[in-house]
Amino acid sequence: MAFRCILYPGENPPELPDEVAAPDCFADLNLDQVVTAICVGRDEYNLRPFFHSPAPDLDTIHYRHEVMKDLEQDEVLGFVKSFSAKMRSMRDQIAKLNKLYYRLQKEAVFLDAIAFYCDAVSQLANDLGAANLRSAGLLGLRRHVEAYVQSEAFSSLHGTMTSIKSDLSEVEYSLLIRYTSVTVRRPGSEPDYGAAVEATFARFKQGDAKRFEFKLPDFFEMNHIEAGILDFVVRLYPEIFTRLHRYFQANQSYLDPIIGRWDREIQFYVAYLDYIRPLKRAGLPSCYPTLSTTSKAVRCHQTFDIALAHKLVGDNAPVITNNFELDGSERIFIVSGPNQGGKTTFARTFGQLHYLGRLGCPLPGKEATLFFFDRLFTHFEKEEDIHNHRGKLEDDLVRIHAILREATPNSIVILNEIFTSTTLRDALFLGRRVLERLIDLDLLCVCVTFMDELSSLGPQIVSLVSTVVPDNPAERTFRVVRRTADGRSYAMSIAEKYRVTYDSLRERLAS
Known part of the structure; x- marks a missing residue:
């Protein structure tokens, strides 16, 4: 049976709406307080619909019990949280991308997001393969992730990203700044004037001198001057940046829908186990x-x-x-x-x-x-x-x-x-x-x-x-x-x- 969902067994799990009203009994039973505490710090996952929607049958409850028991293993819970952290970094990159103005910077940030995603999925496949799992839910996920990592789609996504990042790391250029003009060119055989200056003033050194190093501010968003310089760099290395642009256009739907759904739904279990952990530590x-x-x-x-x-x-x-x-x-x-x-x-x-x-x-x-x-x-x-x-x-x-x-x-x-x-x-x-x-x-x-x-x-x-x-x-x-x-x-x-x-x-x- 193909894996589809970590909350519901079967190949046709229900799709909960983004908003599910809390049952009328919640306030009287103080369950509103419980769910609020469970969801603190997890707003990005929108977990309330899961806690407002009881399981439809006993099979679903048994399915969830098995997953909970697997996640009670520190090793399993640990790598699930590690995967979630990497996916959060991926989403942070995508959020930054959507706020940027310059196309080339957007494409570079997109490449970083793909790197986080591929690393998260690859490590998840390794962790699932090594874990002692018994639940139908996590065993089904293991089969799905193993097949996905070995698929042509993921191999191409990961391999091309790695190749483009490697090529970009080798890009070198020189800036010739004269008054109000800037010339961008490939590096030549210019001497290292910094070394020459140090050698000249070394003869005047008397003991240890105070260092006056400082770090230039590094703003994430590019200004128009940086964008203009980057446009000239693209002209020097058109092949690399053409590959980056095509990769950006071709992989907008890179996220595997089942893994994306699992990343959110597994938080139902993780959040609840985190909530009851202090009670168990207290001996309850x-x-x-x-x-x-x-x-x-x-x-x-x-x-x-x-x-x-x-x-x-x-x-x-x-x-x-x-x-x-x-x-x-x-x-x-x-x-x-x-x-x-x-x-x-x-x-x-x-x-x-x-x-x-x-x-x-x-x-x-x-x-x-x-x-x-x-x-x-x-x-x-x-x-x-x-x-x-x-x-x-x-x-x-x-x-x-x-x-x-x-x-x-x-x-x-x-x-x-x-x-x-x-x-x-x-x-x-x-x-x-x-x-x-x-x-x-x-x-x-x-x-x-x-x-x-x-x-x-x-x-x-x-x-x-x-x-x-x-x-x-x-x-x-x-x-x-x-x-x-x-x-x-x-x-x-x-x-x-x-x-x-x-x-x-x-x-x-x-x-």
Whole structure:
């Protein structure tokens, strides 16, 4: 099978547009922060469309996993980055060329760009040939590059460039400057006046003299005088410059399209691996998930919010990991517990894992089994928008109704603190109706809520509780555990700490 693309297997990979809107869930899950950090310093590659476009099937995810694993070898990642640096130098030359005015200088810069390109491709062929590769993507690239380097097109491109550069390096000429005129001619047998001057003044030398050498400024762009002199040099060596001009005209489409596409797309892998490298250095685990299109079982071990972890590691702060699972008929996590205890972070983690899993990326955690979802919906609290003329409750209802209308049994829904703007009685009524609809859809869901009663609606629901330090309930552990929500454990811990339980009050009043 002919190699076409490093992101998609097969001979007909999709062509993503230059602009792909970020999924609606990105801001809620802090994935916008993750992608922004990944893309820093890589604007030339326009990587955002890749991160905004989940893989269409499991074959694509397995294909990407294999490439990622190959690139985790320092040797492989090293020569890929070396190739990218040379290609960047090539593009820099082309960018300079497009800003130049004089034709001959453009042609010389073009020759330098071809030199960078040929060197990059030749070295890539050698590196790929020597590397221990296992992925179908990089093995396919190896076959393509080997064939391309041996082709007549590349041999001619490289050989002619080398020959012209060699001829240009041998061009010599003399300048005779007299008043306002300049004469350009081939060098003759003129004596070296510099040596004569030095010999004349050597007799006056007394000890080591101060040196007055200086370097003339070297501006990249030619001025009209330099261009005029070069025009005369061309008349002295017409054959060489005619070859250069013909080479320039004949090779405007020199870049192999598959190598050019690969140079951009491989940055999807390189950028992500660079992003998670500080996390791995800090001792945090990463894994390649198992995804299924049929089983909705979810199991994750020692996982964490990747956006938050990136910030904490940068601040040398600890990162708390969590374990969770859904099995059998279980579909919905109801997450309750004290404020600022990690509930929303858990919800984000669940969404991040599934989305990054659909991209084919290594995930934060020791192991992960996930469902191959179709769409990921989020509903997080938002400030009231004065432009839509809706109150907060009405806005919640409109947004959740849109989710329920579009969600399918293969979707994932993440709800964070729903119906907080109404009374507890109304919030419970609305919350039950929403969850009953989600249960009927048989989809996966995480619901962060202060209403513990929602955790007992059926066997499809699993109760998770964010915990506190037993001896100091004001201190959060940021761990979320599977436990029945009773709505009283946290309040009882606070009461015991400040000795205002019934028994404590009786004891104190009796004394």
